[in-house]
Amino acid sequence: MPTPSHAPSPRSLRATPPRWSGRSLRVPSLAAVVVASLAAGSVPAVGADDAWVWPLDRPAVDRAFEAPPTPYAAGHRGVDLRGAPGEVVVAVAPGTVTFVGDVAGTPVVTVGHGAERSTYQPVAASVEVGRSVDAGETIGTLLPGHRGCGAAACLHLGRVAGETYLDPSLLLAGRYRLISPDGPPPTPPRRGDGALSPPVDAPLTSAFGRRVHPVTGQPRQHDGLDFGAPCGTPVAAAAAGTVVRAGHAGGYGLRVEVDHGGGRVTSYSHLSSAQVAVGSVVTQGQPVARVGTTGVSTGCHLHFSVHDGGTAVDPAPLL
Structure with missing residues (x-):
């Protein structure tokens, strides 16, 4: 599938990070980082062909996915991406629009992709139910007012399989990493004066x-x-x-x-x-x-x- 013109540059999208352990680097498997779903059962496998494009032009994650321990517990059932009011929102993958309307007073667009569907809010829709869309095709514009957003506007992107909420970031094209390869390599903290103790035992x-x-x-x-x-x-x-x-x-x-x-x-x-x-x-x-x-x-x-x-x-x- 060709890369759409709105996709972020390779510099802004990084692969899953290597972890530092002594003198060696090891890359964690995707299975090790898949977030548990809301409901009991297995999480669908993620393949290279399943990648989503980013729904905004210059995405920055304002709040990541947080899987709740039970279906009705607190959590964050999607990712919030920083944007600007009026910014174009595009479909993350080919599919069919299955819902356009308000949910608890928030304008929502839903696109079905077979076994899964993507949700976008708050969005002023420019599509109607039943319309087929391609990856990167405009489905509406971003509205301000998303609760808890640290910017002028945030797009809440959801990924749902049946009634199970999954982590959208596992499908977003390019995925990303914690440390830039353009900066200094990660090194263990050198032994200091011992005024503080390490807060975690981790690389x-x-x-x-x-x-x-x-x-x-x-x-x-x-x-x-x-x-x-x-x-x-x-x-x-x-x-x-x-x-x-x-x-x-x-x-x-x-x-x-x-x-x-x-x-x-x-x-x-x-x-x-x-x-x-x-x-x-x-x-x-x-x-x-x-x-x-x-x-x-x-x-x-x-x-x-x-x-x-x-x-x-x-x-x-x-x-």
Whole structure:
């Protein structure tokens, strides 16, 4: 299938990341990163021919898929992609429009692709039910007002098989990776002064410093360390202190911040859950959260930052 003109450049789409383990790199299998579906049963296999094109021209993930543990539990049943009001929305794959209308007051378009269907909201539709569309064909324009969006507008893209919600990012063309190959290779944190303890026991996937952002493809400063821990891994406080934040923080997703006094604050981002509340006093090594992939994230990992006097510093020399 030819690449449509709206597809992002190869620089902005990266393959699944290699994980750092000692001196060797190993690439996790796709099966290891498939997110569990809502309902019991197997997740359909994902092949190269199943790839979806991106529904927006310059996609950036504002919030990733979060599979709820049970059908009626909290979660995020799709991915939110940052866009602009009035931006063209296109079909991710060939199919037939099966629904155009409001769901709980939100304009929705649904396209059937055989055993699965894609959903788009909030979208002002330019197609009608029964129309056949190709991958990359316009189906409407993006509307503002998506709840929780960190931009002027966000497209909530869903992927559904029967009544089971699946992770759309596993099909989005090119997939992507946590660390840019254009930046420095991931290296284990060097032994520092021991002021802080590592928050997780996991390989480092992105160091502190300037890099090419894995979602936007733009150079920017990476203000912490990324650890490639699986979703659900306990996150420990790096030192004793008081919790000063436990909530969503834009692109950082769910975030916990601990004040250690003397102007030093550590933060733990992209979490799936927080196990402490603001005002909680924690000890070094105490679990404060669990690893997730919330916010602008391309997969399960912990983003760990240290701020001294309000300025981000490299955590590695402190571990």
